[in-house]
Amino acid sequence: MDLLTRLTRLVLDHPRRVVAAVLLLATAGCFAAGAVVSGATEDNRYPGLPAWEANDRIRAEYGTGGYQRPFVPVISLPDGMPVEESVDALASGMDTVAQQTGARVVSYAD
Numbered sequence: 001m002d003l004l005t006r007l008t009r010l011v012l013d014h015p016r017r018v019v020a021a022v023l024l025l026a027t028a029g030c031f032a033a034g035a036v037v038s039g040a041t042e043d044n045r046y047p048g049l050p051a052w053e054a055n056d057r058i059r060a061e062y063g064t065g066g067y068q069r070p071f072v073p074v075i076s077l078p079d080g081m082p083v084e085e086s087v088d089a090l091a092s093g094m095d096t097v098a099q100q101t102g103a104r105v106v107s108y109a110d
Contacts, residue, residue, distance in 0.1 A: 062104050071103045 098105040
């Protein structure tokens, strides 16, 4: 008798035990999954890796950032308007973004 035939006979001969075993394993799996998920984080702190070093340099240079997701405002100028004529307006806009979001803002206008 091959393995599959023996397994089939076991399941058909003892349905209550099989259902109980499946429920027990499913319950154990739920508890195990809860433990795994609670241990998962978005923390990407790996000293010595290039990203870690870049984050440290950003924090040292600007005082904040490096470990937060970026907020990227995009400002479009009208066609034909050079950036040089809009530096003050751009700086004012970036200051407004910084004040409203509490974010660190770095722009080419600085």
